[in-house]
Amino acid sequence: MKKEARLFEEFLEKKGLRDTLQRELILEEFLKTEEHITAAELYDKVKQRDSAVGQATVYRVLKLFCEAGLAREVDFSDGMMRYEHHYGHSHHDHLVCRGCGKTVEVVDTVIEELQKRLSAQYGFQLTGHEMYLYGICEECRRR
Amino acid sequence: MKKEARLFEEFLEKKGLRDTLQRELILEEFLKTEEHITAAELYDKVKQRDSAVGQATVYRVLKLFCEAGLAREVDFSDGMMRYEHHYGHSHHDHLVCRGCGKTVEVVDTVIEELQKRLSAQYGFQLTGHEMYLYGICEECRRR
DNA sequence: GCTCTTTGTGAGAATGATTATCATTTTGCA
DNA sequence: TGCAAAATGATAATCATTCTCACAAAGAGC
Numbered sequence: 001m002k003k004e005a006r007l008f009e010e011f012l013e014k015k016g017l018r019d020t021l022q023r024e025l026i027l028e029e030f031l032k033t034e035e036h037i038t039a040a041e042l043y044d045k046v047k048q049r050d051s052a053v054g055q056a057t058v059y060r061v062l063k064l065f066c067e068a069g070l071a072r073e074v075d076f077s078d079g080m081m082r083y084e085h086h087y088g089h090s091h092h093d094h095l096v097c098r099g100c101g102k103t104v105e106v107v108d109t110v111i112e113e114l115q116k117r118l119s120a121q122y123g124f125q126l127t128g129h130e131m132y133l134y135g136i137c138e139e140c141r142r143r
Numbered sequence: 144m145k146k147e148a149r150l151f152e153e154f155l156e157k158k159g160l161r162d163t164l165q166r167e168l169i170l171e172e173f174l175k176t177e178e179h180i181t182a183a184e185l186y187d188k189v190k191q192r193d194s195a196v197g198q199a200t201v202y203r204v205l206k207l208f209c210e211a212g213l214a215r216e217v218d219f220s221d222g223m224m225r226y227e228h229h230y231g232h233s234h235h236d237h238l239v240c241r242g243c244g245k246t247v248e249v250v251d252t253v254i255e256e257l258q259k260r261l262s263a264q265y266g267f268q269l270t271g272h273e274m275y276l277y278g279i280c281e282e283c284r285r286r
Numbered sequence: 287g288c289t290c291t292t293t294g295t296g297a298g299a300a301t302g303a304t305t306a307t308c309a310t311t312t313t314g315c316a
Numbered sequence: 317t318g319c320a321a322a323a324t325g326a327t328a329a330t331c332a333t334t335c336t337c338a339c340a341a342a343g344a345g346c
Contacts, residue, residue, distance in 0.1 A: 124278035
């Protein structure tokens with residue numbers, strides 16, 4: 001079994017929640033995807049394997065994944081939330097192409113350090129951040 | 144007359160749009176506010192002066208302000224868009240307290256430079272960015 | 287194996303911010 | 317003055333997400 005699945009079971013256990021077939025199924029499908037997935041996309045995939053699953057359940061379970069540290073919400077400001085793998089994936093920000101929608105995951109430890117310092121200057125203890133860099137990728141620029 | 148009002152008139156002129164009482168009223172109320180305001184909040188203020196104005200008009204005019212460079216959308220991820228003054232206000236990002244919701248406008252030119260460089264590394268030409276730093280402010284930490 | 291209680295589920299309604307529609311009004315200009 | 321373009325307000329539509337609620341499934345205790 002995947003480490004993520006075990007972690008999720010432990011999480012459910014600890015919270016006194018139940019390990020159901022739907023939750024397992026949704027987790028399996030979520031883990032299969034590599035890209036940032038929307039609730040609707042995940043719902044479609046899950047439905048192909050069990051058409052009885054409701055979308056509310058997908059939403060509910062995605063929330064659980066986030067709580068469990070398995071998933072993370074990302075918001076590219078296009079009207080719906082996306083979810084990406086979080087466990088075993090180090091923190092990163094996103095570079096988004098305004099032309100084709102392609103995204104790249106990026107990290108810059110110097111920026112991170114400066115963010116912390118900047119916050120401290122205003123007496124804030126930084127707990128998290130969102131950074132989206134929007135631009136035009138090379139391919140799109142050629143066209 | 145405020146410079147912003149003149150700019151807006153010029154913008155309308157250039158686009159072949161009309162300078163109406165509603166637009167003037169909404170602009171006046173918008174300019175009065177110092178903080179980031181939501182469409183609903185602005186609608187309330189406007190309604191106090193002219194109860195006939197519809198909320199659709201407020202939404203429409205806020206879009207115009209953005210186009211005209213007078214306003215800028217900011218999204219603190221709490222379900223609704225906020226608008227802040229843009230003209231004469233240099234670019235900045237936001238520090239948001241997770242405790243009390245207080246926001247501080249911040250700038251760090253080094254970070255901005257690094258963002259550009261980071262994007263370039265992936266062949267992206269940076270056109271904009273969003274950076275929200277979330278933390279706990281000093282006051283909230285004391286409690 | 288039975289009850290009881292808790293938790294999970296699916297269908298569909300509800301929500302709430304934003305947009306679209308459309309009939310009516312206003313405006314600028316010929 | 318008259319007409320075409322633009323603006324408006326009321327209201328309906330949209331759409332992602334959340335809520336509700338009746339029912340189903342599962343765990344504990346016996």
